[in-house]
Amino acid sequence: MRPGFSFTITARDGPARAALLATPHGAVATPAFMPVATYGAVRGIEAESLRGIGASILLANTFHLHERPGEDTVAALGGLHGWSGWRGPWLTDSGGYQVTSLGDRCQVGEEGVAFSSPRDGTRRLLTPERAVAIQEALGPDVAMALDECRPLAWLGTDPSDAEARRRTEASLARTLRWAARCQAARTRPDQLLFGIVQGGVFPALRRAGAEGTAALGFDGYAHGGLGLGEEAARRAELVEVAQEALPPAAPRYLMGLGRPEDLLGAIALGVDLFDCVLPTRNGRHGVLFTSAGVVRIRNARFARDGAPVDPACDCPTCRQHSRAYLRHLLQENEILGARLASLHNLRFYFRLLEGARAAIAEGRFAPWRREVEAGLQGPG
Amino acid sequence: MRPGFSFTITARDGPARAALLATPHGAVATPAFMPVATYGAVRGIEAESLRGIGASILLANTFHLHERPGEDTVAALGGLHGWSGWRGPWLTDSGGYQVTSLGDRCQVGEEGVAFSSPRDGTRRLLTPERAVAIQEALGPDVAMALDECRPLAWLGTDPSDAEARRRTEASLARTLRWAARCQAARTRPDQLLFGIVQGGVFPALRRAGAEGTAALGFDGYAHGGLGLGEEAARRAELVEVAQEALPPAAPRYLMGLGRPEDLLGAIALGVDLFDCVLPTRNGRHGVLFTSAGVVRIRNARFARDGAPVDPACDCPTCRQHSRAYLRHLLQENEILGARLASLHNLRFYFRLLEGARAAIAEGRFAPWRREVEAGLQGPG
Numbered sequence: 001m002r003p004g005f006s007f008t009i010t011a012r013d014g015p016a017r018a019a020l021l022a023t024p025h026g027a028v029a030t031p032a033f034m035p036v037a038t039y040g041a042v043r044g045i046e047a048e049s050l051r052g053i054g055a056s057i058l059l060a061n062t063f064h065l066h067e068r069p070g071e072d073t074v075a076a077l078g079g080l081h082g083w084s085g086w087r088g089p090w091l092t093d094s095g096g097y098q099v100t101s102l103g104d105r106c107q108v109g110e111e112g113v114a115f116s117s118p119r120d121g122t123r124r125l126l127t128p129e130r131a132v133a134i135q136e137a138l139g140p141d142v143a144m145a146l147d148e149c150r151p152l153a154w155l156g157t158d159p160s161d162a163e164a165r166r167r168t169e170a171s172l173a174r175t176l177r178w179a180a181r182c183q184a185a186r187t188r189p190d191q192l193l194f195g196i197v198q199g200g201v202f203p204a205l206r207r208a209g210a211e212g213t214a215a216l217g218f219d220g221y222a223h224g225g226l227g228l229g230e231e232a233a234r235r236a237e238l239v240e241v242a243q244e245a246l247p248p249a250a251p252r253y254l255m256g257l258g259r260p261e262d263l264l265g266a267i268a269l270g271v272d273l274f275d276c277v278l279p280t281r282n283g284r285h286g287v288l289f290t291s292a293g294v295v296r297i298r299n300a301r302f303a304r305d306g307a308p309v310d311p312a313c314d315c316p317t318c319r320q321h322s323r324a325y326l327r328h329l330l331q332e333n334e335i336l337g338a339r340l341a342s343l344h345n346l347r348f349y350f351r352l353l354e355g356a357r358a359a360i361a362e363g364r365f366a367p368w369r370r371e372v373e374a375g376l377q378g379p380g
Numbered sequence: 381m382r383p384g385f386s387f388t389i390t391a392r393d394g395p396a397r398a399a400l401l402a403t404p405h406g407a408v409a410t411p412a413f414m415p416v417a418t419y420g421a422v423r424g425i426e427a428e429s430l431r432g433i434g435a436s437i438l439l440a441n442t443f444h445l446h447e448r449p450g451e452d453t454v455a456a457l458g459g460l461h462g463w464s465g466w467r468g469p470w471l472t473d474s475g476g477y478q479v480t481s482l483g484d485r486c487q488v489g490e491e492g493v494a495f496s497s498p499r500d501g502t503r504r505l506l507t508p509e510r511a512v513a514i515q516e517a518l519g520p521d522v523a524m525a526l527d528e529c530r531p532l533a534w535l536g537t538d539p540s541d542a543e544a545r546r547r548t549e550a551s552l553a554r555t556l557r558w559a560a561r562c563q564a565a566r567t568r569p570d571q572l573l574f575g576i577v578q579g580g581v582f583p584a585l586r587r588a589g590a591e592g593t594a595a596l597g598f599d600g601y602a603h604g605g606l607g608l609g610e611e612a613a614r615r616a617e618l619v620e621v622a623q624e625a626l627p628p629a630a631p632r633y634l635m636g637l638g639r640p641e642d643l644l645g646a647i648a649l650g651v652d653l654f655d656c657v658l659p660t661r662n663g664r665h666g667v668l669f670t671s672a673g674v675v676r677i678r679n680a681r682f683a684r685d686g687a688p689v690d691p692a693c694d695c696p697t698c699r700q701h702s703r704a705y706l707r708h709l710l711q712e713n714e715i716l717g718a719r720l721a722s723l724h725n726l727r728f729y730f731r732l733l734e735g736a737r738a739a740i741a742e743g744r745f746a747p748w749r750r751e752v753e754a755g756l757q758g759p760g
Contacts, residue, residue, distance in 0.1 A: 040708065044424065044715040047700065069683060069708045077686050077704055085700045303449060306457050320427065320465045324457055328420065328449045335424040335715040 001219055005141075005192055007251050011361040015243065015270040018360040021251055023089045023141040024190060025081055026056065030251065030272040031356050033263065033349045034059040034091060035280065039068070040084045043280050044339035045346075047085035053315055053343060054350035057089040057141075059275045062134055063098035063126075067119045071137035079139025090140035091275075093255070094131045094196075097149050097224075108148060110174065128181035136188045144222065145182040147175045147196040152229045155200045159234075168200035176212045183216050192219035194253060201230050203241045210245035220251040223271075227257040236265055243269050260289060260352055260376055264369050267356050279349050283341030286330045289348040293378030295323070297341070302327045315347035316340075381599055385521075385572055387631050391741040395623065395650040398740040401631055403469045403521040404570060405461055406436065410631065410652040411736050413643065413729045414439040414471060415660065419448070420464045423660050424719035425726075427465035433695055433723060434730035437469040437521075439655040442514055443478035443506075447499045451517035459519025470520035471655075473635070474511045474576075477529050477604075488528060490554065508561035516568045524602065525562040527555045527576040532609045535580045539614075548580035556592045563596050572599035574633060581610050583621045590625035600631040603651075607637040616645055623649050640669060640732055640756055644749050647736050659729050663721030666710045669728040673758030675703070677721070682707045695727035696720075 001007060004024040011018040021028040035042045035050065037058045042050060050058070060080060065071060077083040080090045099106055099113045106115040112127030128146045135143035148171050155171060156164020175198045186193055195218035199205035213221060223242055226235050239254065246252055251272045254262075258276020266274070279289065286298040290310035295302075297309065308318035309326060317326065317340040329337030352372070359368035381387060384404040391398040401408040415422045415430065417438045422430060430438070440460060445451060457463040460470045479486055479493045486495040492507030508526045515523035528551050535551060536544020555578045566573055575598035579585035593601060603622055606615050619634065626632055631652045634642075638656020646654070659669065666678040670690035675682075677689065688698035689706060697706065697720040709717030732752070739748035 039712045039714055040705070041714050041716045044719060046696070046716060046720065048696070068712060069704070073684055073704065076684050077702060082686075083702070083705055085705070304453055304456050306462075316426070316428070322457060322463070324449070324453065325420070325463055325465070332419045332448065334419055334421050335718060336421045336426060338715060339424060339719070340426065 002189055002192060004190060005219070007220075007249065009249075013360045013363050013365040014268070016267050016356075016360050016365045017270055017272070018357045019251070019272060021089075021272070023192075025090070025141055026088045028056045028089055029357055031263070031267045031353050032056055032273055033258070033353050034273065034275040035346055036061075036275055036277045037084070037086070038064050040065060040074075040080065042346075043284065043342060044335060045342055047087070049316070049343065050086065050346075051088070053347040054354065055088075055346065057091060058086050059091050059093065060138070060140065061095070061098060062092045062131065062138065063095035065092075065138060066095060066134050067117060071134045075137040075139065079137075081139065089142070091142040091273075092135050092138055092140040092144065094144040094146040095126055095134065096131065096146045097256070099126050100149050100151075108150070110177075112146070128178040129185040132182050132185040132193070136186075136191065140191065142192045142194060142220065145179045145193060145195050145218070147178060147198055147224050149198070149225050152200065152225070157201055157229060159201050164200070165202060165205070168202055168205055171200070172198050172205055172209050172212075175209070176216075179213055179216050179218075183218070194218055194220040194222050194251075196222045196224040196255070197242045197246070198225050199238070199242070200225065201234060201238065203237055206238045206242045207245050210242040214245065214247055218250070220253060221246045222253040222255050224255050226254065227262070232262075232265075236269070239266055239271065240269050243271070260349070261373060263349075263352065264356070264373060268365065268369065279345035280342040283345040284338040286327070286341065288341060288380075289345050290380055291372075291375045293376060293380040295380035297323060297327045298330055309344055310348070313344065313347065313351070315344045317344040382569055382572060384570060385599070387600075387629070389629075393740045393743050393745040394648070396647050396736075396740050396745045397650055397652070398737045399631070399652060401469075401652070403572075405470070405521055406468045408436045408469055409737055411643070411647045411733050412436055412653055413638070413733050414653065414655040415726055416441075416655055416657045417464070417466070418444050420445060420454075420460065422726075423664065423722060424715060425722055427467070429696070429723065430466065430726075431468070433727040434734070435468075435726065437471060438466050439471050439473065440518070440520065441475070441478060442472045442511065442518065443475035445472075445518060446475060446514050447497060451514045455517040455519065459517075461519065469522070471522040471653075472515050472518055472520040472524065474524040474526040475506055475514065476511065476526045477636070479506050480529050480531070488530070490557075492526070508558040509565040512562050512565040512573070516566075516571065520571065522572045522574060522600065525559045525573060525575045525598070527558060527578055527604050529576075529578070529605050532580065532605070537581055537610060539581050544580070545582060545585075548582055548585055551580070552578050552585055552589050552592075555589070556596075559593055559596050559598075563598070574598055574600040574602050574631075576602045576604040576635070577622045577626070578605050579618070579622070580605065581614060581618065583617055586618045586622045587625050590622040594625065594627055598630070600633060601626045602633040602635050604635050606634065607642070612642075612645075616649070619646055619651065620649050623651070640729070641753060643729075643732065644736070644753060648745065648749065659725035660722040663725040664718040666707070666721065668721060668760075669725050670760055671752075671755045673756060673760040675760035677703060677707045678710055689724055690728070693724065693727060693731070695724045697724040
C-alpha cells in the first residue's frame with residue numbers, strides 16, 4: 001500500500017475477517033460501514049455527532065460534488081478534509097454510477113460517459129482519467145476507479161441468456177480497460193485507488209472480473225453493480241466467487257448494499273467495507289432498525305409510547321427521547337426528527353459492525369450472526 | 381411568586397436590570413432570549429446542543445401543540461419537560477395569537493375565539509379558561525393569559541383616529557376581562573401565569589392596560605400586539621409607558637419581537653424576557669448575525685471563503701466550518717445547513733444577552749449598547 005496507509009488483518013473466522021485500515025487521517029476498524037455524505041454532509045448530522053456514535057469513515061459522491069460546488073472549490077478549501085467538518089478518512093465513488101443513472105442524458109462510449117449536466121445543461125465527458133483527476137482534487141483517502149456500471153435491466157438478469165452474457169462480457173472488458181486507464185492516470189501518492197469488479201449475474205464473469213482487476217494491482221477492490229434487482233441468493237454466489245479470486249491481503253468493499261442482513265452475509269464472505277443510504281433514508285421516513293426488528297415509528301400505536309425506540313440502544317436519540325416524541329417530530333416534518341432518526345439508525349449499524357468485529361475476534365461469528373438475524377426478524 | 385419560583389434583581393443600570401428567574405426546572409439569567417420551539421422542538425437542534433450554546437428557557441406554541449399531538453398526549457408523557465428532550469424551564473404562549481391569525485376561520489366573541497381547526501376542520505372554542513387548562517396540561521413553568529390580540533391593521537395604526545381608539549379601548553377592556561377569567565381559572569400551584577398588556581398604538585391605553593393587568597396580580601407581565609407594523613420609535617414609547625406602570629419586582633416580557641436592536645432598546649427600558657423566530661428562521665434562509673453586521677451567506681462571494689461566519693464567535697458552526705461550506709449546505713438544501721446556521725444565530729443572541737447582563741452588572745449598559753449597535757450596522 002501507499003505510504004501512510006496499511007491494512008492489517010487482526011482476526012479471522014472462516015472467510016470473515018476483522019482488520020484495521022490505517023490512513024493518514026485515522027484508522028478504520030473493519031468490517032466497517034460508511035455513512036453516505038452525498039454533498040459532503042450526512043443529512044442533518046455534523047462531524048462531531050457522527051464521531052460520537054462511532055463513525056470512522058464517510059463516503060461522498062464525486063458526481064454531485066463535481067456538479068456543486070465543484071472539485072476546484074473543494075480543493076481550494078483543503079480538500080474534503082479541510083472543506084467539510086469531517087477530518088477523518090473519506091472515500092469517494094467514481095461518479096460512474098450517478099452519471100449512468102442519468103439515463104437518456106448520458107451516452108456510454110469507449111472514451112467514457114458523455115452527459116448533459118443536470119446543473120447547467122452543458123455537455124461533459126467523464127473519462128477514467130477525468131474520474132481520477134476529480135477525485136485527486138477532492139482528496140479522499142480512498143478513490144474508486146471508473147467502471148461501466150450498466151443497469152442489470154440493460155445487461156440482463158438471466159444467466160442462461162446468451163445475449164445477456166455477450167453484453168455483460170463486453171461491458172466487463174471495457175470496465176477492465178477503464179481500470180487500467182485509471183491506474184495509469186494516478187498522480188497522487190497519498191491516496192488509495194480501489195478497482196471495481198463487474199460481471200453482471202454471471203459467476204464466471206464475476207470471477208474473471210476479479211482476476212482481471214486484481215492483475216492490475218489496486219490498493220483494494222469493490223463489488224459493483226449489485227443490489228440492483230438480482231436475487232439475494234444469486235448475489236451471495238456472485239460476491240463469493242469474486243472474493244475467492246481477489247487478493248486476500250487487500251480490503252474488499254461491497255458497494256451500495258446495506259440491509260443489515262446483506263452486511264452480515266457479505267461479512268461472512270470476507271467483505272470489509274460497506275456503504276448505503278438505507279439507515280439515513282429509512283430514518284427520515286420513520287423506519288427504524290432495532291435489535292428486535294424494524295419499528296415503523298409513524299404508526300399511530302406509538303403516539304403515546306414513552307419508551308425509547310430501542311431500550312437496548314445507547315444512541316443519543318434513545319437516551320433522550322421517547323418513541324412518541326420522535327413520531328411527533330417526523331409527523332410534523334420537523335428536521336430534528338430526521339436528525340434523531342438518522343442518528344439512531346446509524347448507531348444501529350455501527351453497533352452491528354462492532355458486534356461483528358468482536359464475534360470474529362472471538363471465533364463465534366456464525367452463531368452470533370444467527371442470533372442477530374433472528375432478532376432482525378422480530379416485530380420491533 | 382409561587383413556591384419554587386423567585387425573581388431576584390441582581391443589578392440595575394437606569395431602568396435596565398439583570399435578574400435571576402428561578403423555576404423548579406432551573407434558573408434563567410435575565411435579560412434572556414427564549415428560542416421558539418413551535419412544535420416542541422427548535423428546528424434541527426436537540427436539547428443538548430441548545431444547552432451547549434447557552435439556552436436557558438424555551439418557548440412552545442400552545443395552539444400548535446393543542447392541534448398536534450394534543451395537550452393530553454403531552455401530559456400523559458410527563459408534560460413538556462418529560463415529553464420533549466428539554467428538561468429546563470419552558471414558557472408557552474396562550475394560543476391567542478395563532479388562533480386569531482386564522483383570519484376568516486376564526487370569530488372573536490366575549491366568550492372566546494371560535495375557530496375551525498386547521499387539522500381536522502372541527503369547530504372549537506378557545507376561551508380564557510380553556511387556554512389556562514391547555515397550558516396546565518402542557519405543564520410549562522410559565523403560562524400566558526389569553527388576550528384579544530387583534531392585528532393593528534384591524535385596530536388601527538393612527539393615534540389620531542377616533543374610531544381606532546374606540547376599537548382599541550373595547551379590545552383592551554375585553555383583554556382585561558379575559559385576564560381576570562384566566563386568573564380565576566388557575567388550578568396549578570406550580571406554574572407562573574403572566575398577564576399581557578394590550579392597548580394598540582395608544583400610549584394612554586398601553587398605560588391603562590398595564591395598570592389594569594397589574595391590578596389583577598399576575599406573576600409577570602408581557603407586552604403584546606407589538607412588532608406588527610407600528611414604527612419602531614412609536615413602539616419604544618408604547619413599551620416605555622407600560623413598563624412604568626408595571627410592578628418593577630415582576631419579570632416583564634416583550635412578546636415576539638427580536639431584531640438585536642429591538643432587544644437592546646427594550647432592555648434599556650427594563651424588559652427581561654424575549655422570544656422570536658428570527659434567529660432560527662433567518663438562519664434557515666442564510667441570513668446570519670455577526671458582531672460586524674449581517675452576513676447573507678448565499679451570496680456568491682462566499683463560495684470559496686474559508687473563514688468562519690464570524691471569527692469572533694465561539695459557536696460550534698464557527699469553530700468547525702467555513703462560510704463556503706455553510707453556503708454550500710444551504711444552497712443544496714441540506715438540513716445540516718439549517719441546523720448549523722440556526723446554532724450560529726442563536727449563539728449570537730445568547731452572547732448578545734450575556735453581554736447585556738455583564739454591562740448592566742458593571743453599570744455601563746448605555747456605552748456598551750452604542751458600541752454593539754455600531755457593529756450591527758457593519759457590512760458583516
